[in-house]
Structure formats: structure tokens, C-alpha cells
Amino acid sequence: MNNSKSKKDNIQLYSYVGSQEIFDSVDINFVGYKISKSKDILNWIEKTAQELINNSIIATFIINENHQLVINDRHSEHVQCAGGKNVISAGEISFLIEKKDKISINEISNQSTGYCPKPESWKYVEKVLSKIEIEYPNYFTLAFDFRLCTNCQTINLIKEQVFECQMCETELDLKWNFH
């Protein structure tokens, strides 16, 4: 699968890089819930009987190619949330519901080993969030760098700038390499 840049605006799209087995289990007739205003979050919580913990709820999110925020149950795969399609970003998102009319995003990350988006995808996430009437952080509250091991194909999450495969200790590329 190739990651491509769209010619028009040079936005990097991320295609699914996870296991084939998970990809094969995706029901392409189902995508997550599109969120265009904060009320949609309440509707999703109600419809899917999500359980709030400390007034918070964590969900899986993707930004689809149409620049929409799409969320789904946190235990589901990003590729299901995207209906198997390419994304602009992906990760985990946490909503804080203080009152019915006071919802904010208190945490957001790019943690998706299915798509391995760059931290730089934040600028597009931010644009999408700015259109939803909701408070959100200035940047990913947790930002990850992903690298593919060219020796054993393991997807590595870089910790403390150590560019070494956790499985086989092969040196990893300094640049994002899921091409």
C-alpha cells in the first residue's frame, strides 16, 4: 500500500499499514460517527451507550479525506473507523463533558499503529477541530513517532529518540518511512 501526497494541496494521506488480518475484518459498510458539532459527541455517547469515567470518554478518531472528524469506540480499530480508507490523521481522543453544553477535548494523540501518522498531521487536525465549537489543546497531548523496521517489518514507536528496532535491534530510519 502506498502513501500518497495529493497534488492539489500537498496534504499527506496515510494508508493502512497494519496487519492484513485486521484489514480483512473491516466491514466497509460501517464507518465511525462523523462529528461536525459538539452536540454530535453527546449523540454518539447516547447512541452507543458509552460509559463516562470522571466525566471523560476516550474514543478512537480519524480525520477522513474530506477533512471530517470521525470517532468510534476506543476498542475498535482505526481502519474500521475509516471504513478501510486513507486518512489525514488518526489517534485517540478524550472528551471532557462538564455539562450538556460544555464539552472539551482534554487529550488527543496520534497513537495509531494502523496508520502511523506523523506528529505534523496536527496542523490538519487543528483545522478540523477549529470548525467544531469545542475547546481543544494547542497540540497533540501525546505525540508519537513511528518507524518501520526494514529488517523485520515491526512497527516501532520511538521512545526517547532511540532509533533502534525493539524486536531485532536494527537501526531505524531517522525519517518517517511507511512508503
Ligand SMILES: [Zn+2]
Ligand atoms: Zn526489526
